[in-house]
Structures are given as structure tokens and as C-alpha cells.
Amino acid sequence: MRVHNFGAGPAALPLAALERAQRELVDFENTGMSIMEHSHRGDAYDRVHSEATALLRALLGLGDDHTVMFLTGGASQHFAQIPMNFLHPGQSADYIVTGGWSEKALEEAQRVGTARSAASTLENGRYTRIPSAEEISIDPAAAYVHVTSNNTLYGTQWHREIDAKGRPLISDMSSDFLWKPTDLSPYDFVYAGAQKNLGPSGVLIAIARDSFVAQGRKDIPTVLRYATQSKARSLYNTPPTFAIYMVRNVLAWLTDLGGLAAIEKINREKSRRLYAALDSQGDFYRAPAALDSRSTMNVVWRLPTEALEEELVTKATAEGLIGLRGHRSVGGLRASIYNAVTLESVDALVDFLKQFARAHHA
Amino acid sequence: MRVHNFGAGPAALPLAALERAQRELVDFENTGMSIMEHSHRGDAYDRVHSEATALLRALLGLGDDHTVMFLTGGASQHFAQIPMNFLHPGQSADYIVTGGWSEKALEEAQRVGTARSAASTLENGRYTRIPSAEEISIDPAAAYVHVTSNNTLYGTQWHREIDAKGRPLISDMSSDFLWKPTDLSPYDFVYAGAQKNLGPSGVLIAIARDSFVAQGRKDIPTVLRYATQSKARSLYNTPPTFAIYMVRNVLAWLTDLGGLAAIEKINREKSRRLYAALDSQGDFYRAPAALDSRSTMNVVWRLPTEALEEELVTKATAEGLIGLRGHRSVGGLRASIYNAVTLESVDALVDFLKQFARAHHA
Known part of the structure; x- marks a missing residue:
């Protein structure tokens, strides 16, 4: 019997997505191999990879100026990787702090370069709300503005458009990505670990404006440059193929729904x-x-x-x-x-x- | 019908490991959930995580002074992460270059700091052999010596002990990890992407001497410090739980064999x-x-x-x-x-x- 799973992540997956994976786990589409055994450069896996990308683009109505990436490392790694890419020497980044994960994002940015809190709703050691527009003071020269769309620890969520005052807008959408129709055109970079709304742990989806990714720093390790993976369709090195396959299954379920x-x-x-x-x-x-x-x-x-x-x-x-x-x-x-x-x-x-x-x- | 899979990675997996995954994919050990849906901090997953570690330790006869980590990013990321951790300011690292992957490892180290080739068997644009002991000149002050135990592109492999002249020895064992009994005590750090001998893509195993990891740089992003994951039993952030579960299945098969x-x-x-x-x-x-x-x-x-x-x-x-x-x-x-x-x-x-x-x- 299936239990009612209210876990915060890794979390419940659609039964249809799991059953599909179970049916074809040993023999994927009569290829005589599991999808896990297929080369990431072969046709069978490439169809899955391309379908996952296409489903995501269709669900979000994504424009041509945004790129889709399947990455590893989870949000915790990208808390560091984002400033490594987008915080150029001499610049400072703005973070809107609404919970424990945005605190961590700010801390990691401060390990990489200069970053500050543009607003915080910490009161008496807790966060219980999203700041009002008046409470946020954006640095007019900020390299970017980083927000956390939903806060798993305190159960709060943004319910209005975020005004980044013309600076590049980055959002950690790990815990509410794809929960409703979302226009991503105001965002320069959004990212979401899969293990809440999208699939198993082990893969992170990033959607970014091409022109923003292209401006990223070039003096960092090749594999940590978003431009590397964007150009390579997330195939610069071996991607987590089974996790992406599961994301495909979840996106197909969501589309059918x-x-x-x-x-x-x-x-x-x-x-x-x-x-x-x-x-x-x-x-x-x-x-x-x-x-x-x-x-x-x-x-x-x-x-x-x-x-x-x-x-x-x-x-x-x-x-x-x-x-x-x-x-x-x-x-x-x-x-x-x-x-x-x-x-x-x-x-x-x-x-x-x-x-x-x-x-x-x- | 199952095909004969000679792919270089992601590669063939033991049928027993796949069939076990298929049987319990939707309902793991009568918990009413898939292993993918279990919290990485819950008992069910923790048993899998601990068993994978214990099986690996037993297979290798690993001593207490070595730590086992399950990481993400693949060898390509760790080509950069290793010098980020172990190449301190003012130091230089030595790389023994025997193929395309060791070339990339050296290149990434040179993006991070100072590194040089201590030997290379490149001749007429190709690598066809492992260097003799006489051909290798180790810098007596090298931060570490890096080798690639097996070269997938050219089909060559080390068949003798590697003398690092007392410097810390690091080996990329991605393509031949666990192929035979191996004494890891001479090594300070070995790593292997799972998708060849160990499991699906999306997880990398690192085994390191505790004292070496502890000496790693502290001025790098938290999640990229090996010391962070070693202390946290690879649970600093959400690990790729299903990939580690598959590694467990493969290690159990290997032990049974x-x-x-x-x-x-x-x-x-x-x-x-x-x-x-x-x-x-x-x-x-x-x-x-x-x-x-x-x-x-x-x-x-x-x-x-x-x-x-x-x-x-x-x-x-x-x-x-x-x-x-x-x-x-x-x-x-x-x-x-x-x-x-x-x-x-x-x-x-x-x-x-x-x-x-x-x-x-x-």
C-alpha cells in the first residue's frame, strides 16, 4: 500500500512516473539495455534528454533567448557557482534573505566575493514573511539580485512580482518550480534541485538567459562555467542520465495532466x-x-x-x-x-x- | 533479449542489480514509497547509504584512516575541485599524463593554480603506453602527484606500483576502480565516477586519507571542500540517493560473487x-x-x-x-x-x- 508522503525532499513522485520507470528499468524501449546502461552520446538517451528539454520548454512557454541546463551539485553547490560565474571583480551582489536557504546562498556568495543583504525578514530569530517592496533596497550597481521563491523551513512564498530595479534577477526556485504557470522572461537565471517538484535528487535544472550566461566569468574551472554546459546541451561531461530520465517521466505526467x-x-x-x-x-x-x-x-x-x-x-x-x-x-x-x-x-x-x-x- | 554492451560509460550493469532495482522501484522494502521518495535523513535511506559504505570498505579492506565519500560532478568537476582543495598558494602539483583524461586534469589544475607534467607518453599525437619509472621526474616539493590509473581512450593501464617519491598520491580510478584487490594505503586520494564499474552516472566515489582531507584549503566554497562532505558522511546537502542505492546494489552483487x-x-x-x-x-x-x-x-x-x-x-x-x-x-x-x-x-x-x-x- 502506498503511504501519504509529505516529506520535504527527496519527496513524493507521481506514481505514473515511477511505474513507467519500473516497467522499462531492465529493458528500455526494447533496446536490450536499461536506460542507465545507454551511452549519454547515443540515440536512445539523446531522445530522452531532448524530450525532457522540449517538455520543459513547452510547459513554461520558454522563449528562444533562454537556455535549459541539467546540472549536478544541488542548490548548495550553485549557491557558490552562481557568484563564481556572475560576480565579477569589483562588483557586489544583492541577496533578499527570507529564510535559512537564502542565508546560506548569501554566505557562500560572501566566500566567493562581495555580497550583501538587500532585505531580510529575520525577526526574533525567525522568518515568517516575505518583505514588502518598501523594505527592499537594491544596490543600483548590483551584479545581480538573488531571491528564494519559496522557503521550505518557514513555509513562506513570494506571491507578487519581484522588482529587481533593472538589475539581473536570479531565483532559487528549488521548492516551488513548476507549481503554476510562470513567466520566466523577467529572470536572468533560475535554478531548482529536482528532488521536490521534478524528480529524484541528483539533478538540478537551470534556465537562464543566453546573453547573461555568455557574460559569465571565463577564469573559473571549465565545468563550473554555465556557458560550458549551455553550449554543450548539458553534455560537456557525463550527465546524471537516470535522474534526467526520471525528470522526463515527471514532465510527461505533468503535461498529460x-x-x-x-x-x-x-x-x-x-x-x-x-x-x-x-x-x-x-x-x-x-x-x-x-x-x-x-x-x-x-x-x-x-x-x-x-x-x-x-x-x-x-x-x-x-x-x-x-x-x-x-x-x-x-x-x-x-x-x-x-x-x-x-x-x-x-x-x-x-x-x-x-x-x-x-x-x-x- | 539482453544485448552485449561494450559501451565505455555509462556502461553495462549487473543484471542482478538492475532486477533488484526493478522489483522494489515503486515500493522499497514495504515502506510504501520508492527509495527515490525517501528523505536522505530518514532511516530507510540511511541503511542503504551505510551499507554502500560498509560494502566498499569490506571489499577494499579499507583502514580507519581513510574516509569514503559519495559526491557529484563526475571526474571532470573533480579535475578542478582537487587542486581547489589541495593546491595551496605558492605550491605546484605534478601530473603524469598518459591520455586525454589526464591532459584535461592537468589543464583544469592549471586554471586553478600551478601544475606541470611530471611525465607524458604523448608520441606522434597519441598515447600508447604507461611511462617507465625512469621517465617520471617528480618535483620534490609537489603539492601532490596525480595519475590516471586506466586510460579509456587509448586502452592503457598502470600495471605496477606508482612511486610518488613521498609526495601525496592522487589517482583518477574512474575506469578501473574495483577491477581487482587494491591496497589503497599508498594513496591520499582516489576518485572514480560510478558509470563504469560501479553504478549509473550521477555519483562519484572518493576515498581519501582523513589527514590529507583535513589539510585541504578552507578558503573555497563550503560544498566544494572535501572536508565538509567527509565530516557530514556525504550528507552535507541532498546526495544523489538513487544513484547511491544502485551503487549499493552493484557492490552487493560484487560481494556475492x-x-x-x-x-x-x-x-x-x-x-x-x-x-x-x-x-x-x-x-x-x-x-x-x-x-x-x-x-x-x-x-x-x-x-x-x-x-x-x-x-x-x-x-x-x-x-x-x-x-x-x-x-x-x-x-x-x-x-x-x-x-x-x-x-x-x-x-x-x-x-x-x-x-x-x-x-x-x-
């Missing part, structure tokens, strides 16, 4: 039902995120005591509701309801939360 | 039969590698004309013998006979080669 407009409708309904359940139990459940900053992907909440939180996790796990413990750095509870988490899973969680509240609420 | 002594016997027999077949047809087949440098992993040969080489590839492919085209940079033919390529596959190739020679040989 009706694309980004269809998944947005489902995602909005999932988060609406879950927040409504939390809000309906007086102050037994407290979601600390500000109302206008609530994430549609990571729903974070607390209970009156840590003992009750622990009890909830134990009971939920016993009922097949998995991965509800909050990130070790912040505690509390968290349900990640990425694209592949079904409405049925959310309904099962909602039922459980109501029952648990009834049993414990004074 | 009887370990490295058993696979060495099979590997020696495979290469013996294949070279014997090539040598038995007069000068129709010419293996350019020097006799004492012949690789047990990549067997490279030429035919009298390129047209005949093309014909051989076409006919072989039609008979289910896949991946025999030489690397695009050197041409000719190549059969990669890594650990997972069976004796039966080699025998099928030997039969084909004899038949092809009989049909064309004057």
Missing part, C-alpha cells in the same frame, strides 16, 4: 484545504507564516507543546502519513504538498488533523 | 580471451597499446581501413554487440569490458571477431 494551469488549480485547492483545517481548530494549530506569505508548497505549523507535536508525528506515521516533522533547525510540523502529492493525501491529512484536535483540544 | 579476487580472475580471463582473438588474426586487427600497458578494461584496436571499421560496427550492432565504436577523439574500435560485462559477452565478441576476420582477411 493538463500542464501548469491544471497543477496550479490542484495545488491551490490542496493548500486551501490544509490551511482551512489548521485555522478551524481555534489556536490548537498555529501556522506562524504571515497570511499574505503562506506557502502553497510547505505548510508549517506548531502545537501548544512539543510533546503534542511529537505525539502527532508518531500517530500520523502509524496511519501512513509520513514526513510531517519540521526541519531540524526550526522544529514544529511541516507538510510538504508538492506537485506529486495528491488531493487524496491532503484530505487524509485533513481528516487526521481534525480528529487529533478533537481528541486533544480542551 | 566473491569480491575483488573473484572479479579479478574473471576480468583477466575476459581480457586474455579478447586480446588473444585480436592477436590471432595476423595484422588484420592491430591493438596499438604497448604489450606491458594493455588495459584489462578497455580494449582498443584498429582495422586496415576506416571503411572496414565502420562495417564491423554496423555488423556487430546488428548482432547485438553494442558500443564498439572508439571515442570520437581517437577513432577505431573499442570494447569496454568492465566488471559487469560477462565472460559470455566477451565470448560472443570473440566469435564475431574471428568470423569477421575470416570473411575479410586475405
Whole structure:
């Protein structure tokens, strides 16, 4: 029996994508080999690689001026690789800090060169909201402005356009990439580890404006230059072929479902039902995120005591509701309801939360 | 029907490892989730991660002073990451150049700092042999000495101990890691992309002396410091969990088979039969590698004309013998006979080669 997986990443994958992988794992399309055994320069793998790129382009309606890359290293590596590429000597970069991952992105940029916080919503040791436009002060000469579109630890998300005041805009979309139709034309570089909305861990998708990538520094290691992989169609060296194959399967599932407009409708309904359940139990459940900053992907909440939180996790796990413990750095509870988490899973969680509240609420 | 896969990487995997993955792809050990969907910090994945490490340690008889890491980026990234870590300001590193990959390793080191060739066997634009001890001149102050244990493009391999004259010894073992029992105690750092002898692409294994890793530079990006991943058991950030799971399956297969002594016997027999077949047809087949440098992993040969080489590839492919085209940079033919390529596959190739020679040989 399949459990309800609310893990923050690696996370639930669409059953159809997994079953497709299982069917053809040993023999891919009657080639007598697994897709894992195919050369990355052979026809069979090339069709998969090209299809993954084409599906992504079609889903996003991506223009010709943007390039798609399949990379390794995860967001943590690209926190460093981005300033290595785009922070030229004498320049400074701006970071909008809305949670633990944007903190790390800023720290790594400061190890590479000069970078500063253009806004931070840290208050009393926590982040509970996205800053208002007035709170952000962009350096008019910034090499780029870096934002984190969704914050997994605190359950907050940007719900408005970001004004980078004409500077190049870079976004870490790891935890909400493809959650709804998104116009990427304002962005010069976006990146997302696959293990939340896209596939297994081990591959990162980057989409960048060609002209921006071309301006990247040339005095860094060849393989770490985005221009190298962009020119080589992500085949400069051996890519993580099976992870990209799985991304292809997930993108095909998303396309069959009706694309980004269809998944947005489902995602909005999932988060609406879950927040409504939390809000309906007086102050037994407290979601600390500000109302206008609530994430549609990571729903974070607390209970009156840590003992009750622990009890909830134990009971939920016993009922097949998995991965509800909050990130070790912040505690509390968290349900990640990425694209592949079904409405049925959310309904099962909602039922459980109501029952648990009834049993414990004074 | 399963084909005979002689591809150079991604390469053939043991059927048992693939079938195991297929069986449990959707539901891993009755957890109701795929291993790809499990958190990298959860118990189910942690058992796999720990088992992969333990199997590797047991197969190699690894001492406590060496650490095992599962990394991303492939050898091409580590060509740069190694000098970033171990080439301190004012130092120079020595590279022994025996083929295209060691050339690239040296080039990337020279982008990062100062590095030089301590020996090169390039003659008339090609590499056909491993240098003799007398040809190698190690800088007595070298930060480290870097070698490539096996050369996939030219089909050559080191068959003797490497004397680094007391300097730290680093080896790129990507294409022959675990081909036979190997004492790693003389090495300070060895690394191997998984996609030849170990698993799918997307993960690289590094084994290093703890004290050497600890001396690595601290002024580089956090995630690129080997010390970071060594301390974190390769869990500083999300690792490529499915690729590591596949490595676990391959290592379990290798252990069941009887370990490295058993696979060495099979590997020696495979290469013996294949070279014997090539040598038995007069000068129709010419293996350019020097006799004492012949690789047990990549067997490279030429035919009298390129047209005949093309014909051989076409006919072989039609008979289910896949991946025999030489690397695009050197041409000719190549059969990669890594650990997972069976004796039966080699025998099928030997039969084909004899038949092809009989049909064309004057």
C-alpha cells in the first residue's frame, strides 16, 4: 500500500512516473539495455534528454533567448557557482534573505566575493514573511539580485512580482518550480534541485538567459562555467542520465495532466484545504507564516507543546502519513504538498488533523 | 533479449542489480514509497547509504584512516575541485599524463593554480603506453602527484606500483576502480565516477586519507571542500540517493560473487580471451597499446581501413554487440569490458571477431 508522503525532499513522485520507470528499468524501449546502461552520446538517451528539454520548454512557454541546463551539485553547490560565474571583480551582489536557504546562498556568495543583504525578514530569530517592496533596497550597481521563491523551513512564498530595479534577477526556485504557470522572461537565471517538484535528487535544472550566461566569468574551472554546459546541451561531461530520465517521466505526467494551469488549480485547492483545517481548530494549530506569505508548497505549523507535536508525528506515521516533522533547525510540523502529492493525501491529512484536535483540544 | 554492451560509460550493469532495482522501484522494502521518495535523513535511506559504505570498505579492506565519500560532478568537476582543495598558494602539483583524461586534469589544475607534467607518453599525437619509472621526474616539493590509473581512450593501464617519491598520491580510478584487490594505503586520494564499474552516472566515489582531507584549503566554497562532505558522511546537502542505492546494489552483487579476487580472475580471463582473438588474426586487427600497458578494461584496436571499421560496427550492432565504436577523439574500435560485462559477452565478441576476420582477411 502506498503511504501519504509529505516529506520535504527527496519527496513524493507521481506514481505514473515511477511505474513507467519500473516497467522499462531492465529493458528500455526494447533496446536490450536499461536506460542507465545507454551511452549519454547515443540515440536512445539523446531522445530522452531532448524530450525532457522540449517538455520543459513547452510547459513554461520558454522563449528562444533562454537556455535549459541539467546540472549536478544541488542548490548548495550553485549557491557558490552562481557568484563564481556572475560576480565579477569589483562588483557586489544583492541577496533578499527570507529564510535559512537564502542565508546560506548569501554566505557562500560572501566566500566567493562581495555580497550583501538587500532585505531580510529575520525577526526574533525567525522568518515568517516575505518583505514588502518598501523594505527592499537594491544596490543600483548590483551584479545581480538573488531571491528564494519559496522557503521550505518557514513555509513562506513570494506571491507578487519581484522588482529587481533593472538589475539581473536570479531565483532559487528549488521548492516551488513548476507549481503554476510562470513567466520566466523577467529572470536572468533560475535554478531548482529536482528532488521536490521534478524528480529524484541528483539533478538540478537551470534556465537562464543566453546573453547573461555568455557574460559569465571565463577564469573559473571549465565545468563550473554555465556557458560550458549551455553550449554543450548539458553534455560537456557525463550527465546524471537516470535522474534526467526520471525528470522526463515527471514532465510527461505533468503535461498529460493538463500542464501548469491544471497543477496550479490542484495545488491551490490542496493548500486551501490544509490551511482551512489548521485555522478551524481555534489556536490548537498555529501556522506562524504571515497570511499574505503562506506557502502553497510547505505548510508549517506548531502545537501548544512539543510533546503534542511529537505525539502527532508518531500517530500520523502509524496511519501512513509520513514526513510531517519540521526541519531540524526550526522544529514544529511541516507538510510538504508538492506537485506529486495528491488531493487524496491532503484530505487524509485533513481528516487526521481534525480528529487529533478533537481528541486533544480542551 | 539482453544485448552485449561494450559501451565505455555509462556502461553495462549487473543484471542482478538492475532486477533488484526493478522489483522494489515503486515500493522499497514495504515502506510504501520508492527509495527515490525517501528523505536522505530518514532511516530507510540511511541503511542503504551505510551499507554502500560498509560494502566498499569490506571489499577494499579499507583502514580507519581513510574516509569514503559519495559526491557529484563526475571526474571532470573533480579535475578542478582537487587542486581547489589541495593546491595551496605558492605550491605546484605534478601530473603524469598518459591520455586525454589526464591532459584535461592537468589543464583544469592549471586554471586553478600551478601544475606541470611530471611525465607524458604523448608520441606522434597519441598515447600508447604507461611511462617507465625512469621517465617520471617528480618535483620534490609537489603539492601532490596525480595519475590516471586506466586510460579509456587509448586502452592503457598502470600495471605496477606508482612511486610518488613521498609526495601525496592522487589517482583518477574512474575506469578501473574495483577491477581487482587494491591496497589503497599508498594513496591520499582516489576518485572514480560510478558509470563504469560501479553504478549509473550521477555519483562519484572518493576515498581519501582523513589527514590529507583535513589539510585541504578552507578558503573555497563550503560544498566544494572535501572536508565538509567527509565530516557530514556525504550528507552535507541532498546526495544523489538513487544513484547511491544502485551503487549499493552493484557492490552487493560484487560481494556475492566473491569480491575483488573473484572479479579479478574473471576480468583477466575476459581480457586474455579478447586480446588473444585480436592477436590471432595476423595484422588484420592491430591493438596499438604497448604489450606491458594493455588495459584489462578497455580494449582498443584498429582495422586496415576506416571503411572496414565502420562495417564491423554496423555488423556487430546488428548482432547485438553494442558500443564498439572508439571515442570520437581517437577513432577505431573499442570494447569496454568492465566488471559487469560477462565472460559470455566477451565470448560472443570473440566469435564475431574471428568470423569477421575470416570473411575479410586475405
